[in-house]
Amino acid sequence: MPHSAAPLDLLLLPDWLVPVEPAGVVLKQHGIGIRDGLIVYIGPRAEALRQPAIEVRELPGMLLSPGLINAHGHAAMTLFRGLADDLPLMTWLQDHIWPAEAKWVDEDFVRDGTDLAIAEQLKGGITCFSDMYFFPKVACERVHNSGIRAQITVPVLDFPIPGARNSDESLHIGIELFNDLAHHDRIKIAMGPHAPYTVSDENLEKIRVIADELDAMIQMHVHETAFEVHEAVQQRQERPIARLQRLGLLGPRFQAVHMTQISDDDLAMLVESNSSVIHCPESNLKLASGFCPVERLWQAGVNVAIGTDGAASNNDLDLLGETRTAALLAKAVAGSATALDAHRALRMATLNGARALGIDDHTGSLQIGKAADMVAFDLSGLSQQPVYDPVSQLIYATGRDCVTHVWVAGKQLLQDKRLTRMDEEALTRTAKAWGSRIAADKA
Structure with missing residues (x-):
């Protein structure tokens, strides 16, 4: 794909890229480029690294899929x-x-x-x-x-x-x-x-x-x-x-x-x-x-x-x-x-x-022109080895604790397993307070 005039906001380089459409495809050593919240580039790693980008992120051992x-x-x-x-x-x-x-x-x-x-x-x-x-x-x-x-x-x-x-x-x-x-x-x-x-x-x-x-x-x-x-x-x-x-x-x-x-x-x-x-x-x-x-x-x-x-x-x-x-x-x-x-x-x-929600033109697969709604799963752990088919490993051998990064419309909402916009400790305290009130009433 030719260089575009504006640099990418973000270039991600996972070990496996699973676009979901086309069906059954796993792209090894590929990069995906994001600009203005949209997917604008997908290509082999060597070519991807030639794309001008404001930020380049390596995702070793990770599978990147649609959110x-x-x-x-x-x-x-x-x-x-x-x-x-x-x-x-x-x-x-x-x-x-x-x-x-x-x-x-x-x-x-x-x-x-x-x-x-x-x-x-x-x-x-x-x-x-x-x-x-x-x-x-x-x-x-x-x-x-x-x-x-x-x-x-x-x-x-x-x-x-x-x-x-x-x-x-x-x-x-x-x-x-x-x-x-x-x-x-x-x-x-x-x-x-x-x-x-x-x-x-x-x-x-x-x-x-x-x-x-x-x-x-x-x-x-x-x-x-x-x-x-x-x-x-x-x-x-x-x-x-x-x-x-x-x-x-x-x-x-x-x-x-x-x-x-x-x-x-x-x-x-x-x-x-x-x-x-x-x-x-x-x-x-x-x-x-x-x-x-x-x-x-x-x-x-x-x-x-x-x-x-x-x-x-x-x-x-x-x-x-x-x-x-x-x-x-x-x-x-x-x-x-x-x-x-x-x-x-x-x-x-x-x-x-x-498709069920009527938004498949915008999200649900990693395709050029769609929103950059993406999740990175870490498949590098002991319980995921060895990896023959990364999608099979994701579905049958991986838990949600392996989710490391999440983006919605190109904005990172989870980074290294930490929420970027929400206070997890405050949420936990609030939930416990509700639980105490409801339990006391039920007792």
Whole structure:
């Protein structure tokens, strides 16, 4: 590639560069050049070193990949981590989580919980996350200040929630936020109807109209458990996904979270509508919700992304660990050792996530013209040796403790495992203080 007029802001020289697109490619001894927050150069090391650059960084023993994308979660719920473990979904929700939310969730809770979640995610190599929680305006402020990228989905339920007296107020908040942040370079606002069993046809139709008018994404918990589907059929004589299809919600902007129960008809609707599925394997396992048939979806052409869900049901926001679980689980569910290989698993955690969130033109792969959202993993340690296939080693033998550097839009947010914009000790103190208050009330 020819020299450009302006020097690069940053030239990175990792041992392995994994662009994710094209699929399955590992570039050894290559450099990647950043200018104005964008990737403007990729080439062999010797040629890269001839590029004029303000800063050159060697990354020996490291794999550089697109930043991980956590396509579903509830960030502020990190303050409820471990509050009610080892319980079935509806017991967990109705007897523990919803009462705790009613008592504790306010703007301060969302501010502190979201900051904690952002810090944990950045330290784990996540450069973009999707959040569905109360007081979405507060979450947007925290995302803006932190430098991370996010989709903030505005929760809509048929009953009052913290920060909104009714569904119409939630919708109004969503429209206002969407318009206010329409030109924000890192925040996208989406609509977040909670689940088929908490949102009426009337409100779903309102959401569809609003999403169509704004060209906004819709994220929703769908087919999380067999019980949910069974109840819907008993009460409505219709499976939830069929109801959403009838109401016009399915489509390329629709993100169906969980989808552990998928019939042939369900699959056909997902394929035909070009909807995305967001797989949350560890939350599904912990709540015994079921298994999403990832390989079956993938082979049918459905875009499958991955999410951690909230830390109250996971109990971490470790997307690298989640991806490993997803790859192993996919093999058991499909009965095939070749299901969801390491390279496809990494794609699910990066480019597929970007596609699900509607931002794959900007992020999700290391390509010229895209935002420099990147993570460096250190594969030089004892437990990563020897390295035959660095992507296989990343997925099957590497933990998030190997994340050393993170950039979002070319700005370094994690350097040598230290957050550059957030005070980790202060965040820890604040989280402990919340924990003490909540535990004392529960005692």
